[in-house]
Amino acid sequence: METESLFDGLAEDPAPAPRPARIAGAVDADRVDPHAPLAVRMRPRTLDELVGQRHLLAPGSPLRRLVEGDAPLSVILWGPPGAGKTTIAHLVSRATSRRFVALSALSAGVKDVRAVIEQAKLERRRGVYTVLFVDEVHRFSKTQQDSLLAAVEDRTVTLVAATTENPSFAVVAPLLSRSLLLTLMPLDEADIRELLRRAVTDPRGLDGRVQLASEAEDHLVRLAAGDARRSLTALEAAADAALAAARAEIDLATAEAAVDKAAVRYDRDGDAHYDVTSAFIKSMRGSDVDAALHWLARMLTAGEDPRFIARRLMIFASEDIGMADPTALQTAVAAAQTVQLIGLPEGQLTLAHAVVHCATAPKSNAVTTAISAALGDVAAGKTGTVPPALRDAHYPGAKSLGHGKGYKYPHDDPAGVVAQQYVPDELIGRDYYRPTRRGAERPIAERLDRIRAVVRGTPDAS
Numbered sequence: 001m002e003t004e005s006l007f008d009g010l011a012e013d014p015a016p017a018p019r020p021a022r023i024a025g026a027v028d029a030d031r032v033d034p035h036a037p038l039a040v041r042m043r044p045r046t047l048d049e050l051v052g053q054r055h056l057l058a059p060g061s062p063l064r065r066l067v068e069g070d071a072p073l074s075v076i077l078w079g080p081p082g083a084g085k086t087t088i089a090h091l092v093s094r095a096t097s098r099r100f101v102a103l104s105a106l107s108a109g110v111k112d113v114r115a116v117i118e119q120a121k122l123e124r125r126r127g128v129y130t131v132l133f134v135d136e137v138h139r140f141s142k143t144q145q146d147s148l149l150a151a152v153e154d155r156t157v158t159l160v161a162a163t164t165e166n167p168s169f170a171v172v173a174p175l176l177s178r179s180l181l182l183t184l185m186p187l188d189e190a191d192i193r194e195l196l197r198r199a200v201t202d203p204r205g206l207d208g209r210v211q212l213a214s215e216a217e218d219h220l221v222r223l224a225a226g227d228a229r230r231s232l233t234a235l236e237a238a239a240d241a242a243l244a245a246a247r248a249e250i251d252l253a254t255a256e257a258a259v260d261k262a263a264v265r266y267d268r269d270g271d272a273h274y275d276v277t278s279a280f281i282k283s284m285r286g287s288d289v290d291a292a293l294h295w296l297a298r299m300l301t302a303g304e305d306p307r308f309i310a311r312r313l314m315i316f317a318s319e320d321i322g323m324a325d326p327t328a329l330q331t332a333v334a335a336a337q338t339v340q341l342i343g344l345p346e347g348q349l350t351l352a353h354a355v356v357h358c359a360t361a362p363k364s365n366a367v368t369t370a371i372s373a374a375l376g377d378v379a380a381g382k383t384g385t386v387p388p389a390l391r392d393a394h395y396p397g398a399k400s401l402g403h404g405k406g407y408k409y410p411h412d413d414p415a416g417v418v419a420q421q422y423v424p425d426e427l428i429g430r431d432y433y434r435p436t437r438r439g440a441e442r443p444i445a446e447r448l449d450r451i452r453a454v455v456r457g458t459p460d461a462s
């Protein structure tokens with residue numbers, strides 16, 4: 001039930017006393033395990049040590065009141081990895097006069113939640129209030145989240161829930177309405193730099209055993225991408241490499257060798273997934289082939305399903321290129337089929353082929369707007385009846401009803417186009433498809449003007 005990955009080594013205090021319970025991971029200010037990861041050893045002991053999140057730390061702010069122990073508010077902490085959600089939970093666990101229990105949504109079920117709530121009710125009768133920390137709350141099912149509602153409503157527990165997903169989608173509305181949403185931002189470069197320098201000199205950290213060259217520091221700052229935990233993990237790896245080689249300084253080569261690949265921030269089920277996909281599509285739409293290839297590489301490196309990428313390319317070819325380059329859809333379909341047949345890693349070449357084609361192709365959304373306008377008219381009731389000449393005349397009795405009467409067979413005309421009404425009366429003269437003058441749509445646009453004039457029998461038909 002307890003979140004061992006977050007808090008290491010301290011179990012809930014069995015003594016019935018109005019003091020915070022110790023659970024896995026709450027690192028004691030006075031007792032730091034020297035073998036714990038650097039990120040754990042350097043976890044802030046007070047709000048004043050917290051780096052970043054200045055917008056949440058003003059005097060009297062809900063976060064400060066929660067940590068300092070005089071606010072029973074339930075909160076949802078929403079932010080990217082390494083922004084400080086677990087650190088804030090750790091600080092709350094140290095607040096006086098409260099019992100602290102942690103659950104991980106990865107392993108806890110409704111039974112575990114109810115057990116915590118029942119115990120919290122018993123403790124409240126003795127004057128001890130419970131703070132319940134739920135990590136990755138977005139992984140709780142609706143039923144599991146609903147099981148928290150009554151206890152949060154009557155403040156049997158003060159909920160501190162952490163999530164990397166947008167709570168508007170990941171947390172049920174009743175629970176969201178009963179909690180205060182605190183949004184944590186990625187740390188900026190100055191924050192990461194401060195963390196690294198503190199870890200190099202602090203007795204809990206490297207204690208000055210190595211120095212960090214400025215070029216290596218810059219590299220680690222870039223590598224962190226706003227993630228405090230990632231920056232400290234990379235620093236620890238680089239420091240271990242330097243000390244193993246009996247060097248007193250972490251230089252750029254050592255830092256690069258110790259951490260040879262930047263982890264890509266990307267969650268296939270989360271906000272980053274949709275943000276990167278959006279950037280990918282918009283880069284192709286904007287004809288920036290280099291940006292489109294970057295986002296493709298991000299998705300591939302992060303383990304995105306190549307079939308998902310291929311589907312997006314097929315949609316893009318129809319939606320944003322259309323008839324300006326009809327071969328783009330053919331390329332996208334071929335890429336999808338190829339990926340299905342050969343998979344990765346070879347399939348990435350085919351995806352890149354399709355991305356380059358789509359990004360550099362002339363763009364037109366004329367097909368998209370055409371079908372949208374047609375669907376809009378149908379939805380608005382502009383349907384009308386099928387013109388008699390176009391009705392099916394093949395079944396017995398159809399001709400006696402006038403079906404097909406007056407139909408002109410276009411192939412009988414030398415030009416292959418005849419004057420004839422093909423739409424219901426309500427839609428005569430309505431233009432849906434309006435081709436651009438870009439790419440292959442230019443000759444279509446020029447030809448379409450003449451075709452419409454002939455079909456509609458307008459005076460300028462030639």
